[in-house]
Amino acid sequence: MIAETIPHLIATMPATAGRIQADAPLAPVTWFRVGGPAEVLLRPADTADLQAFLRALPHEVTVTVIGAASNLIVRDGGVRGVVIRLARGFNAIDIEADGIVAGAACLDATVAEHAAAAGLTGLEFLSGIPGTIGGAVAMNAGAYGGDVAHTLDWAELVLRDGDLIRIPGPRLGFSYRHSGVPPGAVVVRARFHARPGDKTAIATRMAEIRAAREATQPVRARTGGSTFRNPDNMKAWELIDSAGGRGLVRGGAMVSEKHCNFLLNTGTATAADIEGLGEDLRRRVREASGIDLHWEIRRIGIPTQEGTP
Numbered sequence: 001m002i003a004e005t006i007p008h009l010i011a012t013m014p015a016t017a018g019r020i021q022a023d024a025p026l027a028p029v030t031w032f033r034v035g036g037p038a039e040v041l042l043r044p045a046d047t048a049d050l051q052a053f054l055r056a057l058p059h060e061v062t063v064t065v066i067g068a069a070s071n072l073i074v075r076d077g078g079v080r081g082v083v084i085r086l087a088r089g090f091n092a093i094d095i096e097a098d099g100i101v102a103g104a105a106c107l108d109a110t111v112a113e114h115a116a117a118a119g120l121t122g123l124e125f126l127s128g129i130p131g132t133i134g135g136a137v138a139m140n141a142g143a144y145g146g147d148v149a150h151t152l153d154w155a156e157l158v159l160r161d162g163d164l165i166r167i168p169g170p171r172l173g174f175s176y177r178h179s180g181v182p183p184g185a186v187v188v189r190a191r192f193h194a195r196p197g198d199k200t201a202i203a204t205r206m207a208e209i210r211a212a213r214e215a216t217q218p219v220r221a222r223t224g225g226s227t228f229r230n231p232d233n234m235k236a237w238e239l240i241d242s243a244g245g246r247g248l249v250r251g252g253a254m255v256s257e258k259h260c261n262f263l264l265n266t267g268t269a270t271a272a273d274i275e276g277l278g279e280d281l282r283r284r285v286r287e288a289s290g291i292d293l294h295w296e297i298r299r300i301g302i303p304t305q306e307g308t309p
Contacts, residue, residue, distance in 0.1 A: 009081070010040050014056035017045040018089075026066075026074045026083070031130075033222050034271040035074025036301060038064075038083035046089035047158065047188050054186075055162030057082065063160060063184045064300055067135035068107065071225045076271045077302030086134060090188060095120070099153060099193040104134030104186070108141070111192070116206060121197025122151060128209040130225060134187040139298075140174045144209050149174035153191040160184030177229050177296055218256045222265035227278055228293040236293055237261035240281055243288040250277040263297075275299060 010022040024041035027034050044050035054063070062081030066072060090105035095118045102111045112127035125146030129136060137155050140148045152169035159165060159182060173180030181187060213219055228236040237260050240246065246260040252269030255277065256262040263274050282293045 009061070012058070013040060013042075013082070014053050016042060016053050017049045018053075019043040024083070026069070026079065029066075029085070030069040030072055030074055030224075031222060032073060032224050032265050032269070032271070032274060034076070034265060034269055034274060036076050036078025036271075036304075038079050040082045042082055042084050043087050044084065044089065047156075047164065049089070050084070050086075050158050050186060050188065051162045051164055053162075054158060054160060059160070065134070065138075065186050066300075067104070067132035068130065070130045071135070071139070071297050073224060073271050073275055073297055073299045075275070075299065075301035076304040079301040084186060086132075086186070086188070090134075096191075098195060099191055101189065101191045102133045104132060104137070104188050104190065106133045107131070108133060108136050112206060115192075115194055116199065116202045119196055119199050119202070120194035121202050122146070122194040123192055124202060124205045124209060127206045128213055130219075133190055137172075137187045137190050138179055138181045139177055139296075140179045142177075144212070147174075148179075148192075151192045151194070153193050155181075155187055155191075156189040157181065157185045157187055164188075216259055218258045218262050218264060221256070221262075222267075222269075223256070223262050224274075224297045226261050226296050227263050227281070228261060229296045231291055231293070234291070235261075239285045239289055239291060239293065243281070243284040245281045245284055248277065248280065250280060253277040255281065270304075271301075272304060275303075 008022055021041045024038045026038050064079055064083045066085050086105040090103040092103045093114050094101040100115050108126040108129040108131055112123050115123040125144045128143040129141045136148050154166050154168050156166050230236050240260045245255050247257050248255040251273030252266050253273035254264045254266050256264050285293050
């Protein structure tokens, strides 16, 4: 008897003007360079294309959105359903007198540079965040005295049913490294307010931010940025250091000696190594101080058999 053939998920996908790929490797696009493939990877052509695709996509199909993947662990078993990654068609930047409108695929640092070139101040902090505008809105990214919550005027989102909505910043329910972007929704564009400033002062501040990152963070390593959120009135790295976590190794993963709230892929790590090392740190800190660290790095996908805690 001939075995029944189960069609690949991509065979059931709606039409798209963008790029769609089955079993697409995700490790090469992540900063950690680890993880399994996306069952289906979609790079929509533009907002209208994304709307039409989601409107026609069966609701039971899971949708996962990724950006620059600078603050992300893709687990070794890959990601089921559709992974959406925005690229061309979502990278326009428009300068206005009192702000800047940017597509979700724009790099945060690029937006900061455009604002600086236009003599707009208030967005210098974006130059210290290694991600995209969509991700920055989704997680209320912040650094060096600024964050999205205090600068966002509005964000445009395509909801899971394909509807396009514009939400004022205050209605996104921002809290520390969190926003109220609905599950399955895709941030496609955002407006940030700024004010006229001195170009020399703006450039100086951005240079200070770059220098501070270089001096204190392993920016040239395979890493994923800050691993854990800072507890109230505390620094996660200090708790990790006090618990003996600096330089700790698990498989090919290592806690940075330079900044111990950063995990590194030393070259041979799996996603399980990295996530497992993070859980080792959480356990050590809990045992040493009674404080429960919470992940800031987003983790998606399916663990393999050896898995993580």
